[in-house]
Amino acid sequence: MKYKSGFVTIIGNPNVGKSTLFNNLLDYELSIVTSKSQTTRDSIKGIITTDNYQIVLSDTPGHVEASYMLHSKMNKNIFSSLEGSDLIIYVTDIYEKIVNNRLIEAVNKLEIPIYFLVNKKDQLKEKKYLPSVEYSTFSDYDMVSADDKDDCKMILKKIVSYLPIHSPYYLNDDLTNKSERFIVSEIIRKEVFELYKKEVPYSTHIETESFKNEETLLSIYCYVYVETESQKMIVLGKNGSKIKIIGTNSRKKIEKMYDKKVFIDLTVKVLKWRNNNNFIKEKY
Ligand SMILES: Nc1nc2c(ncn2[C@@H]2O[C@H](COP(=O)(O)OP(=O)(O)OP(=O)(O)O)[C@@H](O)[C@H]2O)c(=O)[nH]1
Ligand SMILES: [Mg+2]
Structure with a gap:
């Protein structure tokens, strides 16, 4: 089997569970998670290396309308981390009524496949709710819990299917790009x-x-x-x-x-x- 390696970026609105998913895919707490919106401020890479593949996974800040220079810079960082990605994971949750079309359009322009995830399914009551979006525009979609080990296993498997055949970008024991x-x-x-x-x-x-x-x-x-x-x-x-x-x-x-x-x-x-x-x- 040929080695697969690529860049995968997690994007979405604030507080939907991007960093929770990032940490659970990596299987350690690299990105901070709190119950408050706009916790993540800086993009951060986490590197998953196995014998068969390497995923360079990026967590990004939730996209917000800029009211400070800080927000403008955060947004700039989100858009620049899209470039060069082999796959974008767009995360929403069961509570969000509308998705962030600016982000989705930016990804579509770059012609990068989108894996659309509706998070926090564990909080679903009887009625199943899916945000009304054009699902056919996504390469794949699932309803998941970022906290659930089996869901994360399934997500990892799907991510790997999008990775190109390539040698690893990072050394075996590199875990992140941050100091x-x-x-x-x-x-x-x-x-x-x-x-x-x-x-x-x-x-x-x-x-x-x-x-x-x-x-x-x-x-x-x-x-x-x-x-x-x-x-x-x-x-x-x-x-x-x-x-x-x-x-x-x-x-x-x-x-x-x-x-x-x-x-x-x-x-x-x-x-x-x-x-x-x-x-x-x-x-x-
Ligand atoms: N019930 C439930 N809560 C979740 C799940 N995933 C994340 N959360 C909670 O949602 C809140 C926000 O999670 P984060 O991972 O910080 O969300 P984020 O999208 O990174 O947020 P920003 O960094 O602000 O953009 C936290 O309280 C998490 O514990 C899930 O699958 N189920
Ligand atoms: Mg975060």
């Missing part, structure tokens, strides 16, 4: 998304300033950017109680990941970063 600094800052951002309400998670950017991985200790220094002084007060909490929770929870997760002692220092900074051209250009 350890990025992964660590994402783990911290997930904690921020889970601890704070309203606008704080959306106004926060985490930047790993220093990452020193020594034999017995991993030391991480991060900036936590927020947009206003009042958000800084919320993030810190009374006597720094809230930021301490973020630090402790993140530290425990990173210690588990690296199987060693971790030190984390978080410094909160105020900057109107979401509309700051230079900042967005440099970080996203």
Whole structure:
């Protein structure tokens, strides 16, 4: 059997379960998942390598109408990750009434096959509901649960059928295109998304300033950017109680990941970063 290898990109609106599917296809948590919309901000590649095939899988941010420079850059990143894909997985869920036609049209223009997935079937009540779209325009479609192992097995099998015969693009032990600094800052951002309400998670950017991985200790220094002084007060909490929770929870997760002692220092900074051209250009 000839080796198959190719690029597969997951796209869709926010909160439909793209990152959940991405992680479950990879079989480890690489992309952060929260119950909040617009969790993913940056495209991320995860690489699945077996004896017979290699899938270079990309998770992308949910496509939103841009109200900040950050969103425009996120959208730009989604469209640029379509190019060169061998297959696009378009994810919607059982709740979405309309699909994102701008995204679908962009894929059709590039003549890339679309595998259309309606996610969260486990939450279906008696009545079966499928979004009203022209199913004949898709190469394939299924109703699935991104959390379900059997569904993911089936999806993987279908993905492989779309891969061209090609040698692997990445080495055997390459797992992602992202740096350890990025992964660590994402783990911290997930904690921020889970601890704070309203606008704080959306106004926060985490930047790993220093990452020193020594034999017995991993030391991480991060900036936590927020947009206003009042958000800084919320993030810190009374006597720094809230930021301490973020630090402790993140530290425990990173210690588990690296199987060693971790030190984390978080410094909160105020900057109107979401509309700051230079900042967005440099970080996203
Ligand atoms: N019940 C159920 N919930 C799911 C399923 N897949 C994802 N979810 C939940 O849906 C929410 C959003 O999941 P994500 O994977 O972060 O969604 P996303 O499309 O990556 O979201 P953005 O990054 O904001 O674009 C989380 O609370 C998930 O646990 C599923 O198959 N069934
Ligand atoms: Mg996501």
